Amino acid sequence: MAQAPDMYQRNIDSDIQFLPGVGPKRAALLRSELGIATIGDFVRIYPFRYIDRSSVQKIASVPVDAAYVQIQAKVVRTMLMGSGSRILYMRDLQGALRGDGSVPGYAAPTGSDRAAEGKIQFSQAKRLSVIVDDGSAQMELVFFKGIKYTFERLLPGSTFLFFGKPSVFGGKVNMVHPEIDNPLLPGSGAGGVMTGVYSSTDKLRSGGITGKVMNKLMDTALSLVLPEVGETLPEYVLRDKRLVPLTFALRNIHFPTDAESLQKAQRRLKFEELFLLQLSLLRQKYVRSRGEKGIPMPLVGKDFNDCYNALPYSLTGAQKRVIKEIRADLMSGHQMNRLLQGDVGSGKTMVAVLTALIAVANGCQACIMAPTEVLAQQHFANISRYLAPTSVKVALLTGSSRTAERREIDAGLRDGSLGIIVGTHALIEDTVVFKRLGLAIVDEQHRFGVDQRARLWAKNADGIPPHVLVMTATPIPRTLAMTLYGDLNVSVIDEMPPGRKPVETMLVTEKRRFALNKFMREQISQGRQVFVVYPLIFESEKLDYKNLEQGYERMVADFPFPPYKIAIVHGQQSSEDKKFNMEAFAAGRADILVSTTVIEVGVDVPNASVMVIESAERFGLSQLHQLRGRVGRGSDKSYCILVKGDKVSKESQKRLELLCSTEDGFTLAEEDMKMRGPGDLEGTQQSGLPISLNIASLAKDGRLLEEARGYADGILALDPVLEKPENALLAGELAGDKYKKEDYSKIS
Numbered sequence: 153m154a155q156a157p158d159m160y161q162r163n164i165d166s167d168i169q170f171l172p173g174v175g176p177k178r179a180a181l182l183r184s185e186l187g188i189a190t191i192g193d194f195v196r197i198y199p200f201r202y203i204d205r206s207s208v209q210k211i212a213s214v215p216v217d218a219a220y221v222q223i224q225a226k227v228v229r230t231m232l233m234g235s236g237s238r239i240l241y242m243r244d245l246q247g248a249l250r251g252d253g254s255v256p257g258y259a260a261p262t263g264s265d266r267a268a269e270g271k272i273q274f275s276q277a278k279r280l281s282v283i284v285d286d287g288s289a290q291m292e293l294v295f296f297k298g299i300k301y302t303f304e305r306l307l308p309g310s311t312f313l314f315f316g317k318p319s320v321f322g323g324k325v326n327m328v329h330p331e332i333d334n335p336l337l338p339g340s341g342a343g344g345v346m347t348g349v350y351s352s353t354d355k356l357r358s359g360g361i362t363g364k365v366m367n368k369l370m371d372t373a374l375s376l377v378l379p380e381v382g383e384t385l386p387e388y389v390l391r392d393k394r395l396v397p398l399t400f401a402l403r404n405i406h407f408p409t410d411a412e413s414l415q416k417a418q419r420r421l422k423f424e425e426l427f428l429l430q431l432s433l434l435r436q437k438y439v440r441s442r443g444e445k446g447i448p449m450p451l452v453g454k455d456f457n458d459c460y461n462a463l464p465y466s467l468t469g470a471q472k473r474v475i476k477e478i479r480a481d482l483m484s485g486h487q488m489n490r491l492l493q494g495d496v497g498s499g500k501t502m503v504a505v506l507t508a509l510i511a512v513a514n515g516c517q518a519c520i521m522a523p524t525e526v527l528a529q530q531h532f533a534n535i536s537r538y539l540a541p542t543s544v545k546v547a548l549l550t551g552s553s554r555t556a557e558r559r560e561i562d563a564g565l566r567d568g569s570l571g572i573i574v575g576t577h578a579l580i581e582d583t584v585v586f587k588r589l590g591l592a593i594v595d596e597q598h599r600f601g602v603d604q605r606a607r608l609w610a611k612n613a614d615g616i617p618p619h620v621l622v623m624t625a626t627p628i629p630r631t632l633a634m635t636l637y638g639d640l641n642v643s644v645i646d647e648m649p650p651g652r653k654p655v656e657t658m659l660v661t662e663k664r665r666f667a668l669n670k671f672m673r674e675q676i677s678q679g680r681q682v683f684v685v686y687p688l689i690f691e692s693e694k695l696d697y698k699n700l701e702q703g704y705e706r707m708v709a710d711f712p713f714p715p716y717k718i719a720i721v722h723g724q725q726s727s728e729d730k731k732f733n734m735e736a737f738a739a740g741r742a743d744i745l746v747s748t749t750v751i752e753v754g755v756d757v758p759n760a761s762v763m764v765i766e767s768a769e770r771f772g773l774s775q776l777h778q779l780r781g782r783v784g785r786g787s788d789k790s791y792c793i794l795v796k797g798d799k800v801s802k803e804s805q806k807r808l809e810l811l812c813s814t815e816d817g818f819t820l821a822e823e824d825m826k827m828r829g830p831g832d833l834e835g836t837q838q839s840g841l842p843i844s845l846n847i848a849s850l851a852k853d854g855r856l857l858e859e860a861r862g863y864a865d866g867i868l869a870l871d872p873v874l875e876k877p878e879n880a881l882l883a884g885e886l887a888g889d890k891y892k893k894e895d896y897s898k899i900s
């Protein structure tokens with residue numbers, strides 16, 4: 153509810169409607185569109201770019217490949233274009249409006265016809281073409297949306313600032329959908345050379361809150377609020393990090409006096425944002441690691457050593473390091489909550505097995521959960537092999553386990569004779585009772601829902617929650633991991649076992665289908681197997697299944713039986729069919745496996761040496777990378793062939809080329825984040841990005857984030873709960889709502 157201002161209330165806490173120039177209607181808009189409640193909130197909305205009068209370029213010298221340019225030019229002609237590039241209406245410097253006769257009621261070019269104005273049928277216009285001139289040359293600006301509004305605004309003869317990305321069309325430089333601003337007259341605006349531009353919405357604009365109004369309101373808001381603004385960071389932090397005071401930063405982020413002041417303001421505000429967030433995450437992590445009691449597991453045990461000594465290879469340095477990190481957690485007496493990241497094939501299973509054996513050595517049981525039945529089976533087969541030299545009993549429990557089998561498993565879990573259980577979600581059903589569950593390992597974290605995790609959590613032994621290790625093959629960029637999982641312990645296997653052959657990745661179009669088929673036949677004749685994967689996206693599921701079906705039929709025609717055998721696996725099959733087809737391929741009875749992304753996670757068929765990905769542009773980068781990880785596991789040279797459609801956006805093309813250029817999952821994840829921003833990253837959609845950063849960017853401000861985190865860590869090392877007087881400000885900031893809600897990243 154809006155509160156009337158009273159003499160005790162500070163401006164900074166006042167409802168936004170009381171900012172002069174706002175009122176109840178605009179306040180409602182600001183609240184719904186931008187989430188602004190108070191005047192204090194308002195000044196914390198920052199411009200996303202600045203109009204810089206000092207950097208206006210001449211049209212004649214606009215570089216073709218410039219990222220963005222700003223020109224100041226006069227409109228000389230506007231044209232509403234119909235289909236087939238026909239001019240429907242044209243308005244020129246004389247202010248005349250002409251119709252070409254194609255619209256009922258108009259004769260062929262008639263010269264001036266002002267009466268026509270009210271009758272323009274904008275719905276017939278396909279685009280708006282605007283010719284502007286700045287004295288050096290002319291340029292065409294093109295609009296496909298907002299045609300009416302723009303046509304009426306850009307009257308020939310008037311001058312505007314246009315900001316946009318130049319492109320080349322028909323040999324000429326033009327701009328599509330540039331942003332339009334009123335020209336900056338000398339001395340206009342509240343600041344110096346630069347004026348802030350705020351993100352806006354149609355609703356805001358039609359509610360009268362235009363860019364200009366925002367600038368004006370911001371000026372008023374700052375004059376009310378700045379005298380009341382206190383520091384959020386202690387004196388010593390400002391000194392250590394050479395940061396400008398908050399009042400300076402706020403004034404200059406909105407109305408920079410020059411480029412240097414703007415840069416200082418940005419650095420200060422970004423640091424503040426990243427630092428306070430990391431401080432809150434690290435403090436939670438600290439509190440958690442002290443707080444939650446965990447089952448102490450000091451012993452390694454004979455089984456661990458028997459398993460370890462029987463390994464046909466030695467562990468990689470990264471595997472050894474991660475096991476050490478896990479051991480330290482298990483011995484600490486506090487509950488382990490650790491995320492293990494490692495690319496496909498980096499050897500996470502081995503780490504899981506050794507960790508489970510530690511739990512068993514300390515009188516506990518361990519469960520290992522996989523997201524699908526196929527994967528659970530595969531895990532079980534691998535793990536049984538690793539456990540052969542030990543005395544530990546292991547079983548598999550899935551939805552399709554038979555009753556008799558189940559009874560035996562239940563008994564073994566209750567009396568403790570079963571040390572390790574591998575399975576699917578079936579493991580967390582209430583009917584599954586352990587004697588003493590000490591460790592839960594979850595493969596592919598994002599496939600489990602929150603409530604499922606909670607149930608697992610409740611299967612504790614003696615009231616003490618089990619240790620939790622979550623494994624994921626989706627590499628997450630470091631900066632994102634530090635933020636999403638900032639309060640967890642994260643281990644990374646960043647080294648591949650020796651002997652893995654590089655996978656040759658190629659990008660082809662439909663035109664190369666014939667050559668591709670020939671290549672597949674060659675590989676098959678050498679005894680190799682081939683994966684063919686089709687996209688399956690929830691929103692276009694029906695169509696995707698149709699594509700899969702057609703693809704399968706074409707495949708059957710191109711690779712007839714005999715001699716070729718093709719298996720198919722997809723989500724609409726019964727689990728028996730799926731299993732039958734999967735097993736046929738895994739056992740080498742089929743040459744080709746056509747599937748949707750069900751094979752994405754984990755299945756191991758070392759003899760498969762070719763991965764063909766259809767409509768590759770429709771997959772995300774990390775998904776493609778995961779799929780590619782399915783080949784290159786055996787001793788043969790392997791290939792990943794990306795088949796792209798005819799019309800692929802520049803961005804998709806770039807992504808596909810990037811995939812061809814590197815096999816490092818972390819590099820790909822970093823690049824993907826740079827290209828698409830962290831919000832779109834796979835593996836994070838489900839959880840979403842829990843905090844919204846106001847000014848800093850995980851993709852662009854990685855160095856500052858590391859600096860802020862390191863610095864926060866140092867402060868907490870000296871004052872873990874922020875109780876020293878010099879940290880009172882920080883404790884106060886972290887007590888704010890923003891930092892309270894989130895225990896979002898608790899993974900179990």
Ligand code: ADP
Nearest residue numbers: 465466467468495496497498499500501502649
């Ligand atoms: P992930 O689960 O991380 O995708 P896996 O645990 O399935 O990877 O391991 C992939 C393959 O590498 C397996 O065949 C495994 O036996 C093998 N492997 C694991 N660790 C090593 C190592 N240190 N040296 C050689 N091979 C290894």
Ligand code: MG
Nearest residue numbers: 497500501754
């Ligand atoms: Mg695995």
